[in-house]
Amino acid sequence: MSTFKSWLQSSKQGLTDQVKKFKNKDFLDAVVAGCAIVAGADGSIDSAEKQKMSGYISRSEELKVFDMGDVINRFNHFASNIEFDGMIGKQEALKAIGKFRGKPDVARVIVGVCSAIGAADGNFDPHEKAAVADICNALGLNPSEFNL
Helix, strand or coil, X not given: CHHHHHHHHHHHHHHHHHHHHCCCHHHHHHHHHHHHHHHCCCCCCCHHHHHHHHHHHHHCCXXXXXXXXXXXXXXXXXXXXXXXCHHHHHHHHHHHHHCCCCCHHHHHHHHHHHHHHXXXXXXXXXXXXXXXXXXXXXXXXXXXXXXX
């Protein structure tokens, strides 16, 4: 766990500049799609998880570059699709994330944000880790690089 925490801390150092560099609709979609997958990892997306995601993004120096209204709208889009049909919704979210396959710099930022959301409550549980591993696979990254 300490390895993950140290990775997360070092990742946050460059996250602000990386997010600003990649600020666009596809990147926003990939980030919130990943957050929706992680939030729904236990089979449902409750209001506490939505608050965790929006709270994290609104407090994050790195993610303040995005309009909160856009963040919430896109998160709700992906979350409602996952809630309606878990498999199809997750595939749609992974498709949005997969646009960054072959772009490892951006892909690592997406995984970093999704991992931070999973760990935001202090408990990065096995379901959330598996969800982030799926995100890694969609991005062509090795989950073991992130201690998953």
